[in-house]
Every structure is written in C-alpha cells, then in structure tokens.
Amino acid sequence: MDGYATEQIVGLWISGFLTLCVFSFLMGDNPFYKFAEHVYVGVSAGYWMCVGYWGTIRPEIVEPLKAHNPVALVPLTLGIMLLFQLNPKTSWVSRWPLCFLVGMYAGLQIVFTMDSMIIEQVAASIRPLLVWDAAHNIDWATTIVNWILVFGLLTGMIYFYFSVPHTGVVFGTGARIGIWVLMIALGASFGYTVMARISLLIGRMLFFRDEFWPMVQATLGGG
Amino acid sequence: MLDKLANLDRRIIYLIVLISVIVPLLNPMGLKIEPSESVAASFQTYEDLPEGALVLMSIDYGPSTAVELEPMALAACDQLLRHNQKVAFMALYPEGQALTNRLIGRLKELYPDKKYGIDYVNLGYKAGNEAVPLKMGLDFRGQFPTDTRDKPLSEIPMLRSVTQLKQFALVATYSAGFPGALEHIRITASEYGMPLVVGTTAVQTPQYFPYYDSGQVKGLIGGLRGAAEYEILTGFKGAAVGGMEAQSIAHFTIAGLIILSNILTFLQFLRKEEQ
Numbered sequence: 001m002d003g004y005a006t007e008q009i010v011g012l013w014i015s016g017f018l019t020l021c022v023f024s025f026l027m028g029d030n031p032f033y034k035f036a037e038h039v040y041v042g043v044s045a046g047y048w049m050c051v052g053y054w055g056t057i058r059p060e061i062v063e064p065l066k067a068h069n070p071v072a073l074v075p076l077t078l079g080i081m082l083l084f085q086l087n088p089k090t091s092w093v094s095r096w097p098l099c100f101l102v103g104m105y106a107g108l109q110i111v112f113t114m115d116s117m118i119i120e121q122v123a124a125s126i127r128p129l130l131v132w133d134a135a136h137n138i139d140w141a142t143t144i145v146n147w148i149l150v151f152g153l154l155t156g157m158i159y160f161y162f163s164v165p166h167t168g169v170v171f172g173t174g175a176r177i178g179i180w181v182l183m184i185a186l187g188a189s190f191g192y193t194v195m196a197r198i199s200l201l202i203g204r205m206l207f208f209r210d211e212f213w214p215m216v217q218a219t220l221g222g223g
Numbered sequence: 224m225l226d227k228l229a230n231l232d233r234r235i236i237y238l239i240v241l242i243s244v245i246v247p248l249l250n251p252m253g254l255k256i257e258p259s260e261s262v263a264a265s266f267q268t269y270e271d272l273p274e275g276a277l278v279l280m281s282i283d284y285g286p287s288t289a290v291e292l293e294p295m296a297l298a299a300c301d302q303l304l305r306h307n308q309k310v311a312f313m314a315l316y317p318e319g320q321a322l323t324n325r326l327i328g329r330l331k332e333l334y335p336d337k338k339y340g341i342d343y344v345n346l347g348y349k350a351g352n353e354a355v356p357l358k359m360g361l362d363f364r365g366q367f368p369t370d371t372r373d374k375p376l377s378e379i380p381m382l383r384s385v386t387q388l389k390q391f392a393l394v395a396t397y398s399a400g401f402p403g404a405l406e407h408i409r410i411t412a413s414e415y416g417m418p419l420v421v422g423t424t425a426v427q428t429p430q431y432f433p434y435y436d437s438g439q440v441k442g443l444i445g446g447l448r449g450a451a452e453y454e455i456l457t458g459f460k461g462a463a464v465g466g467m468e469a470q471s472i473a474h475f476t477i478a479g480l481i482i483l484s485n486i487l488t489f490l491q492f493l494r495k496e497e498q
Contacts, residue, residue, distance in 0.1 A: 026237045051317040056350040108353050116413035116439060124437030189429045192446065196291065196425035198244065198473045199447040202466045203290025205248055210462070 004215055016212045019204050125153055152181045225494070229487045236480060243476040247468040254468050258452040261435050265420045265442025266456040268393065269302050276308045276392035277385065282326065283396055283403035285318035288424050293322070294463035295422045295450040296397040297329055301459045304334050304342060309381045311391070313346040313367065315355055315402040320348040320371060340370075340379045347371040352402040356410040360388045388415055393441075397422040408434050422449065 021036035061079075064072035078100060084093035127146040131139040158171060159178030166175040258266070272278070280299070284292040303310050312323040323345050330343060337343065346367045349355045358366040364386055369375050376382045384390070394417045398404035404421045408431075412419040418441050423431055425446025435443040444453055447470055450463035 027234060048317070051348075051350075055317060055348055060350070105353075108357070112353070112409040112414060116409040120413060120437055120439055121433060124433070185429070192425040192428050194477060195446055195448065195470060195474070198240075198470055198477075199291050199425060199466070200287065201241070201244055201473075202248070202447065202469050205244055205469070206290065206462055206466060209248055 004218055009215060009219055012212050012215045016208065019207070023204075125149065151177075156181050225487065225490055229484070229491060239480070240473060240476060243473045244469045247472045248465065251465055252468055254471055256448075256451050256455050256464065256467060258456050259449070261432070261443040261445070262449050262452040263442075263456065264435075265299075265422075265444050266302075266453060268418065268420050268441040269299060270306075272303075272306070272308055272392050274307050277311065277381065277390065278303055278308055279311050279313060279388075279391045279394045281394065281396040281398070281403070281407060282312055282314045282319040282323045283316040284322065284399035284424075285316060286322070288399035289322060290462075290466070291424050291447050291450060292397040292399060292422055293326065294447070294461040294466075295444045295453050296326060298450070298453045298457045298459040298461055298463075299395060299397075299420075299422075300326065300330055300343075301333060302457045304330065304337055308392075309341075310343045311346055311382060312343065314348040315352065315396075315406060316399065317348055317350075320345070323347075340374075341381055344379055344381060345371045353406050353410060355402070356406055357414075360410065360415040363388050363390075388417060391417070393418050393420065395420040395422070398427070399424050400427065404431060408439055412439050420444075 018036050018039065021032040024030055025033040061072050061076050065076075078097040081097045082094050084090040127150055129143065129146055129150065131142040131146065133139040155174050155178035157178070158174035159166075159182065161171070161175075164171055166172050269278075280296070282296060300310055312326070314320050314323060327339070327343065327345060330337065334342070347370065349366060351358070355366060364376055367376060370379060376385065388394075388411070394407060394411050396404050396407045396419065398407075398421065404423055404427070407419055408421070411417050419439070420442040421431055421434070421440050422444040423446070425448065428443070428445030428449070431440065431443055431445070434440040444450060447463055447466050450461070451467035453459075454461045454463050
C-alpha cells in the first residue's frame with residue numbers, strides 16, 4: 001500500500017492514537033487517557049517479563065545449566081529464596097539473598113564511587129587560583145573560573161556542615177553564600193529539565209510530522 | 224482583566240506552548256546554533272580516531288528519551304562510518320537492543336555499502352547493571368560470547384581478534400539514566416582507563432559536567448541542544464536542528480509566560496496595597 005506494509009500502517013495508527021489519548025489528559029481525566037494508561041501498564045509488564053526471561057534467566061541460568069555448569073545453581077537458589085517473601089511465615093528465608101544483594105552492591109559502589117566520584121573529583125577541584133598564559137600574563141578568564149569553582153565548592157560544603165551553628169563570618173556568611181550557589185545550580189538544572197520536557201513534546205510532534213502524516217497521505221491519498 | 228489574566232485557564236497555556244512548538248516545526252526559520260566546548264570535544268574525539276578503529280557504543284535509552292539521544296547517536300554513527308571506522312553496539316538499558324536495531328536500520332539506508340559484521344555489529348542488551356562493564360573489562364568475550372544473531376564473536380569479521388575491552392579505541396554511551404553513563408564513567412573510564420564520550424538527556428546533563436571538567440569524560444553532549452550542535456559539527460542532516468528551533472521558541476514562550484505571571488502577581492500586590 002504505497003510503500004507501507006500493513007503492520008507499519010497499523011503500528012503508526014496505534015502509536016498516533018495512543019499519543020493523542022495521553023495528551024487528552026491535559027483537558028482532564030477521561031476514558032481515553034485511562035485506556036492508554038492501562039495499555040501502557042499491561043504492555044510494560046509483559047515486556048519486562050520477556051526481558052527478564054531472555055535477558056537474565058535464559059543466558060544466566062538455563063543455558064549454563066544445559067551446559068552442566070553448577071555455578072548457575074547459586075543464582076537460581078538465591079532467586080527461589082527471594083520468592084519466599086510472598087508468604088509471611090517463610091519471608092525470613094528471603095533475607096539471605098537480600099543480604100547477598102546489599103553486600104555485593106555496597107562493595108561495588110564503595111570501590112568505584114570512592115575512586116571515580118570522590119578521589120578524582122577532589123583532585124579535579126584543586127585548581128591554581130592564579131593562572132598564567134604562555135606569554136607569562138595572567139589568564140584572567142581561567143583564573144576567575146577557578147575562583148568561582150573553589151569558592152562555590154567551599155561555600156556549598158559549609159552550607160551542608162551542620163556540626164557548628166551557621167553564625168559568624170566563616171560559617172554564617174559562608175552558608176548564606178552557599179545557599180546562593182546551590183540556588184544558581186538548581187536553577188540551571190531546572191532549566192535543563194524544562195528543556196528535556198519540551199523535547200518530549202517535540203518528539204511526539206516530529207512523529208506526527210515525519211512518520212504519521214506521510215503514512216496518512218500515502219494511504220489515504222491526502223497529499 | 225487583571226484577575227482574569229492571573230487566573231488564566233491552564234489549558235490555554237498548554238495550547239500556547241503547543242503552538243510555539245508546532246509552528247517552528249512546520250516553518251523552519253534557520254536559527255543559528257553555536258557548538259559548545261563539550262560537544263566540540265566529543266566531535267574531535269571521534270575525528271581523532273584512526274581509520275578502521277573499533278568503537279564500542281552503548282545504547283542506553285528507551286523510546287521515551289529517543290528524541291534527545293537518537294539524533295546524537297545517529298550523527299556519531301554517520302561520522303564513524305564515513306571515516307571507515309567500525310561500531311559495535313551494546314546496551315545496558317533493556318530497550319536499548321530494539322533501539323539499536325532501529326539505528327542500524329537507518330544506517331543501512333544511509334550506507335547501503337556498509338555490511339553487518341564488517342562495519343557494525345549488535346552485541347545486544349546485557350542484564351546486570353554495574354556488573355556488565357565490570358565483566359567487560361575482565362573478560363570481554365565472556366560477557367559478549369555472541370551477537371544478537373547468536374553468532375560467536377570469533378566468526379564476526381570486525382571482532383574476530385577482539386578478546387579484551389582495551390582493543391576498542393573508544394567507548395561511547397548515549398544514556399537516559401540508570402544503568403548507563405554513570406556506570407561507564409565509574410567502571411569503563413575510571414577503572415579500566417578507557418576514553419569515554421557521553422551523550423545524555425538534558426535532565427541529566429548538569430550531573431555529568433563535573434566528569435567532563437575533571438577529564439574523566441572526553442566529551443559531553445547534553446539533550447536536544449547538544450544533539451543539534453553535534454549535527455552542525457558533523458554536517459549530518461538529522462532531526463535535532465529542526466527540533467532545536469521549536470525548543471528555542473518554546474523556551475521564549477515559557478520565559479515570557481513566567482515574566483508575565485510575575486508582573487501580574489506584582490500588580491495584584493500593588494492593588495492590594497492601595498486598597
């Protein structure tokens with residue numbers, strides 16, 4: 001049908017219809033929105049079940065067991081133990097695999113977080129407060145940026161230091177400036193969030209412009 | 224009149240924002256976009272790769288964030304294939320595998336002479352979050368024994384000799400959240416010392432600037448804006464530049480509405496004071 005396969009046409013109509021159903025929530029709650037919401041929840045649950053089986057259970061348990069790898073029995077046993085949570089009388093059994101999960105994640109996070117998010121970040125924040133360029137003149141741009149970074153970091157940390165009262169020149173003024181630094185950072189972050197939300201709207205509009213409407217024109221001869 | 228405007232029906236505001244998005248999409252105006260430093264650094268990192276270099280690209284986003292991340296991933300793939308480099312796709316995000324197939328579909332249209340297995344390959348999604356990049360560095364073939372077509376890596380021409388992560392010249396992640404960029408920064412870049420380029424959604428961009436600033440990340444592309452800048456740099460005709468015009472007009476509209484509402488609130492305050 002004018003270059004479009006039937007499943008493509010059906011898929012695009014479903015996609016377009018569900019997009020409009022979700023947008024209809026802007027006018028208030030209604031049956032179309034409820035329909036789209038329920039479809040989304042149902043499809044997501046089905047999708048995650050498939051991902052769980054094909055992405056985890058099959059490659060990590062079924063296939064190793066088929067290859068007579070006994071190590072796969074460990075995650076299988078721990079996984080089955082987690083299901084004991086469903087019965088209040090046997091829920092204590094599930095604490096053991098949970099302990100394993102918490103311990104493993106904590107171990108991984110401590111090592112990698114310490115290295116990449118603390119040591120490397122602290123090292124990167126130790127900046128010269130007077131920067132010289134190749135001609136031995138002061139590089140004002142970099143110098144000012146470094147001052148802002150170091151000053152912002154210190155005042156931000158003072159704001160979150162609660163072991164002494166926020167009074168006096170160092171802790172009182174420092175904490176007040178720290179709030180301003182945080183507010184500026186949060187403002188910039190909120191700006192990015194607005195941009196992301198508008199991007200989602202643009203995404204759906206681009207879908208209608210570039211995918212849905214050309215299909216309608218091709219199949220119904222509207223263009 | 225003042226009260227009427229101050230209590231404007233929110234649906235009218237939705238409509239105004241919708242119009243501000245639709246009009247520039249239907250009538251592109253050609254607004255100028257200047258690439259930022261972190262996006263230019265990403266572009267240059269790709270440009271500096273030698274011909275035939277292997278790049279591992281992690282597609283860590285789902286359909287909801289594809290509007291921001293797909294244009295930058297597509298522009299990067301175009302840049303790589305144009306320079307005869309090779310791309311191995313992987314995914315930490317469950318939906319990443321399906322979106323990689325969509326990306327490969329576009330690449331097939333753009334480069335019909337490039338072949339699967341020789342110029343690009345899909346290694347697919349791996350469950351395990353942090354454990355995936357961790358195992359990748361220890362035993363790459365153990366983590367990815369086959370591609371998504373169940374073909375062993377030893378039978379895929381572009382990956383025949385690859386047994387270690389270090390054999391890739393660069394790792395890139397286009398990430399919408401967890402698991403994604405942060406896991407690659409912490410493990411792939413910091414632990415294994417791999418050069419890493421990160422593309423993220425706008426919401427996450429401020430979170431990743433410190434890693435770019437510290438040199439842990441070679442380049443950072445943030446949101447639709449970053450994708451548009453990347454398209455400008457590569458010359459790739461994608462969806463981001465057009466989308467960015469709509470973004471700019473929508474931002475002007477929202478900023479205008481915020482200013483207007485503040486003025487109205489101030490005028491209402493003055494009127495109360497007078498009374």
